[in-house]
Amino acid sequence: MRLDVFFTPNQVKPVETAGRLVLIVDVLRASTTVATALGNGAKTVIPVEGADEVISRSKEFARSQILLAGEQKMHPIAGFDIGNSPQSFTAAVVEGKTILITTTNGTRTLLGVQNARDIVIASYVNFSAVLALMKVAASSSTDVAIICAGEEGSFTLEDSACAGRYVRAIPKRADIQTNDAAAASVLIEKKYGDNIAKVFKESAHGQALASAGFGDDLTAAAQVDSYPVVPIYQDRQITKLGPERAR
Secondary structure (H helix, E strand, O other), rough: EEEEEEEEHHHHHHHHHHEEEEEEEEEHHHHHHHHHHOOOOOEEEEEOOOOHHHHHOOOOOOHHHEEEEEEOOOOOOOOOOOOOOOOHHHHHHHOEEEEEEEEOHHHHHHHEEEEEEEEEEOOOHHHHHHHHHHHHHOOOOOOOEEEEEEEEEEEOOHHHHHHHHHHOOOOOOOOOEEEEHHHHHHHHHHHOOOOOOHHHHHOOOHHHHHHOHHHHHHHHOOOOOOOOOOOOEEEEEEEEOHHHHOO
């Protein structure tokens, strides 16, 4: 089987996702936010390309059933119910709701994947749950691709370190082939280990979020396994993998 990491979505060719289990990693913050929302009882999360599409799609629902969510340049979009801060997606706010969301990097990365077998949203907060699914894929020799959302097409330290944590946790077998980015991501993860706060402190995007007043989001995003859910993207929506959605 192949286990490949891609440091930015721009590096991914359609052939490299076809038939694979694909993990989308946008630790700061879309992946963390989606896992938090579903962990706190959101019915579904619908990722869309931009703010205009959020408004357009919202007309398909009763207003009381939905939340309009998203960010531009880190900050909540004017007129929306909620931004992209995982701290805001509490059970009191999201339980039973359909969330329409757009973000600068994570949702665009997700929507760009073609012909995958399954697409899941991965982060630190749902690490072990997603890892379990990866191990099932590995045991059946299903190829895996981990796509880092990055920051507007550029490499990000936090997504790459998280990807390395997943790669490193897969049992080594002679038949597993990895690309250079997978090997590099493991080296990054080994450098920081469990000191995820240091990863965020030294990453450009982590610094930008802290400067913009979102330091609490960094603390939330570093909590390993705080939301043990597997968000799976299918039929243009993200729902929590469970008995009714078992693969």
